Amino acid sequence: MEQTRKLSTNENIIEVLNLKKYYRVRRSLNPLKKPFYVRAVDDVSFSIRAGRTTAIVGESGCGKTTLARCIALLTPPTAGKIIMEGEPVKMDGGSLKKFYRKVQMVFQDPDSSLDPRMRIKDIIAEPLLNLFPVANCDIPRAVTEALLSVGLPLEFANAYPSQLSGGQKQRVAIARAIVTKPKVVILDEPTSALDVSVQAQILNLLIDLQEKYNLTYLFITHNIAVAEYISDYIAVMYAGKIVEQGPTKSVMLNPKHPYTVTLLLSSPIADPLRRRILRAEIRGEVPSLIDPPKGCRFNPRCPYKQKICESEIPSLIELKQSHFVACFYSEKVSLTDSVRDNG
Amino acid sequence: MSNRSPLLEIRGLSVSYEREGKNILALDDVNLSIDSNTVVAVVGESGCGKSTLALSIIGLLPIPPAKIHSGEIHYKSVDLLRVKERERRLFRGTEIAMIFQEPLTSLNPVYRVGDQVAEAISIRKLREKVGSLQLSADGPMQKVYNTKSRLSTSRFVFPFRSRYSGEIRREVVDMLRKVRIPDPEQIVNRYPFELSGGMRQRIMIAMALSQKPSLLIADEPTTALDVTTQAQVLKLMKELMDEARTSVLLITHDLGVASEVADRVIVMYAGDVIEDTDVYKLFKEPLHPYTKGLLSCIPSGPKDIRKITPIPGSIPDMRNPPPGCKFSSRCPYVMETCRTTKPPLIQVSENHKVACFLYPK
Numbered sequence: 089m090e091q092t093r094k095l096s097t098n099e100n101i102i103e104v105l106n107l108k109k110y111y112r113v114r115r116s117l118n119p120l121k122k123p124f125y126v127r128a129v130d131d132v133s134f135s136i137r138a139g140r141t142t143a144i145v146g147e148s149g150c151g152k153t154t155l156a157r158c159i160a161l162l163t164p165p166t167a168g169k170i171i172m173e174g175e176p177v178k179m180d181g182g183s184l185k186k187f188y189r190k191v192q193m194v195f196q197d198p199d200s201s202l203d204p205r206m207r208i209k210d211i212i213a214e215p216l217l218n219l220f221p222v223a224n225c226d227i228p229r230a231v232t233e234a235l236l237s238v239g240l241p242l243e244f245a246n247a248y249p250s251q252l253s254g255g256q257k258q259r260v261a262i263a264r265a266i267v268t269k270p271k272v273v274i275l276d277e278p279t280s281a282l283d284v285s286v287q288a289q290i291l292n293l294l295i296d297l298q299e300k301y302n303l304t305y306l307f308i309t310h311n312i313a314v315a316e317y318i319s320d321y322i323a324v325m326y327a328g329k330i331v332e333q334g335p336t337k338s339v340m341l342n343p344k345h346p347y348t349v350t351l352l353l354s355s356p357i358a359d360p361l362r363r364r365i366l367r368a369e370i371r372g373e374v375p376s377l378i379d380p381p382k383g384c385r386f387n388p389r390c391p392y393k394q395k396i397c398e399s400e401i402p403s404l405i406e407l408k409q410s411h412f413v414a415c416f417y418s419e420k421v422s423l424t425d426s427v428r429d430n431g
Numbered sequence: 432m433s434n435r436s437p438l439l440e441i442r443g444l445s446v447s448y449e450r451e452g453k454n455i456l457a458l459d460d461v462n463l464s465i466d467s468n469t470v471v472a473v474v475g476e477s478g479c480g481k482s483t484l485a486l487s488i489i490g491l492l493p494i495p496p497a498k499i500h501s502g503e504i505h506y507k508s509v510d511l512l513r514v515k516e517r518e519r520r521l522f523r524g525t526e527i528a529m530i531f532q533e534p535l536t537s538l539n540p541v542y543r544v545g546d547q548v549a550e551a552i553s554i555r556k557l558r559e560k561v562g563s564l565q566l567s568a569d570g571p572m573q574k575v576y577n578t579k580s581r582l583s584t585s586r587f588v589f590p591f592r593s594r595y596s597g598e599i600r601r602e603v604v605d606m607l608r609k610v611r612i613p614d615p616e617q618i619v620n621r622y623p624f625e626l627s628g629g630m631r632q633r634i635m636i637a638m639a640l641s642q643k644p645s646l647l648i649a650d651e652p653t654t655a656l657d658v659t660t661q662a663q664v665l666k667l668m669k670e671l672m673d674e675a676r677t678s679v680l681l682i683t684h685d686l687g688v689a690s691e692v693a694d695r696v697i698v699m700y701a702g703d704v705i706e707d708t709d710v711y712k713l714f715k716e717p718l719h720p721y722t723k724g725l726l727s728c729i730p731s732g733p734k735d736i737r738k739i740t741p742i743p744g745s746i747p748d749m750r751n752p753p754p755g756c757k758f759s760s761r762c763p764y765v766m767e768t769c770r771t772t773k774p775p776l777i778q779v780s781e782n783h784k785v786a787c788f789l790y791p792k
Binding site for chain 1: 715
């Protein structure tokens with residue numbers, strides 16, 4: 089608890105305290121057998137700073153999307169609190185409406201997040217109709233402004249999603265998210281389904297929109313290079329827990345958790361002179377979240393493992409200004425050493 | 432290098448797909464060659480024709496809707512497009528093996544993985560019994576054929592019980608150990624759905640490798656995998672192929688993957704090969720404006736230090752491709768000739784070919 093208090097300052101727009109999300113699964117038809125729980129998000133605390141981009145990176149199944157969905161109130165958390173501008177959020181109808189005026193979301197796959205039977209203008213207008221009294225806003229004007237600000241021509245207003253390319257659809261999804269002038273936009277892998285040249289367009293568009301509307305982003309991605317490019321703060325998740333978080337530059341240049349190092353070493357670099365994945369020694373696979381390893385969840389794959397790692401769960405400890413690491417031996421961990429060892 | 436004939440050589444290959452009465456051009460006069468024991472990456476964005484290229488080489492193009500208009504694919508001096516389908520089958524999956532993007536759809540869900548690897552191994556054994564393939568259009572081919580019919584009956588595998596035992600089973604276990612599957616004695620009895628994505632792709636590699644192919648085509652082999660698994664699989668592939676002296680044609684959209692494992696990189700855009708060079712040259716001094724644009728789209732480092740610059744516009748409509756250079760509408764260096772004439776792929780320096788009028792011969 090002490091540590092969460094340290095994190096909270098008034099520049100945080102959203103704070104997440106000890107959030108847990110367990111999904112129940114039954115493996116047997118026998119009603120007497122105990123159900124199992126997938127611990128998708130397990131006791132996560134972090135904060136999102138106003139006007140900045142916070143990235144959450146991790147591999148599939150690490151809980152990053154579940155965390156985003158919990159923060160967007162799309163799914164009720166099993167335990168824990170979400171605090172928006174100093175007040176805990178509630179999930180009843182009236183408060184939800186207020187919440188979604190401030191927080192909007194963009195999903196990974198625009199094909200499934202845009203209704204194929206609605207015209208683009210109706211898709212973009214829908215949040216306005218749902219969240220605000222109709223008399224208060226000039227809907228056609230808001231739609232036009234949103235379309236223009238995401239760089240789409242106005243002729244697209246009457247088109248259907250199927251007539252658009254993947255990048256254009258994702259621009260529509262972004263237009264729908266910003267049309268209500270929210271404070272926070274949660275972006276769940278917004279560029280993962282796109283080609284690299286389209287991804288570049290979308291990333292730069294997001295940066296421009298952030299400057300223009302002073303938006304706060306929570307950016308979920310599996311691509312560490314994209315996270316490094318777009319974010320100011322980064323949180324690395326592994327098997328339902330945040331293992332390292334802090335200012336992006338500090339985490340990227342000087343990672344202190346063995347998993348962050350592994351992730352960096354296994355991300356391909358477009359420069360053959362800095363090849364590293366063929367030299368890196370990467371062990372094991374992501375563990376099951378039904379029965380995660382005891383102690384530190386990375387311990388079966390960790391090159392720095394000691395006895396204590398198998399029995400105790402390391403907590404996030406602040407190493408230097410707001411750079412937190414959950415590792416007992418973080419002082420030993422270094423990116424440059426890992427490269428040299430393997431080279 | 433130059434006077435020895437390459438393992439695979441493609442000349443003037445053009446392929447199109449027919450959809451709704453219209454022809455969509457997928458490959459437009461593609462020329463390339465692959466030497467023995469090299470890793471060649473073909474990179475490009477979706478729709479550039481890289482998968483069509485892979486399917487043409489292995490002979491799995493769906494014809495129709497696909498149609499091969501012209502071209503030659505010479506593999507060890509046999510033109511694969513001229514031989515009969517029966518003969519083509521001798522190459523497919525054996526001399527030329529292939530790994531696909533999604534291993535779950537490539538593996539048969541009702542057979543145990545061990546049996547599927549065993550099937551591959553028993554096919555190789557049969558081929559070895561017949562004697563090494565003489566890859567010419569006459570004579571020895573026929574000899575292989577007669578046994579081939581026996582082969583197809585021996586391929587029936589019971590789904591419920593492992594049909595393989597003894598020597599082949601031991602080889603299967605060895606093979607799985609070689610692709611670093613932990614506890615291979617247990618894994619042979621599993622079904623594909625019981626394995627993780629990384630494990631399934633290892634099984635695919637084991638099956639491909641057990642044929643001792645000379646060429647492995649890997650079509651986005653790690654795209655469905657997480658980065659740490661991707662790193663493991665790429666490393667494994669590279670090591671095993673080096674050891675077996677197998678050439679790899681790696682199809683990928685990820686320039687990072689290409690730079691990490693390839694010896695040579697071929698860049699494709701809208702059905703054309705636009706640049707073909709050594710991996711170090713490509714990333715150090717890319718020549719084609721599209722390659723340059725693609726490289727500047729890749730994020731590396733924070734936005735305030737190196738801002739990425741997207742390529743303006745989008746790929747041309749391939750139902751109706753522009754007459755000149757297909758990149759001309761998006762190219763910052765466009766000239767008058769670019770809009771009317773298609774630039775040929777020319778050699779500009781040693782090991783460096785580019786299809787652009789900016790570079791004289």
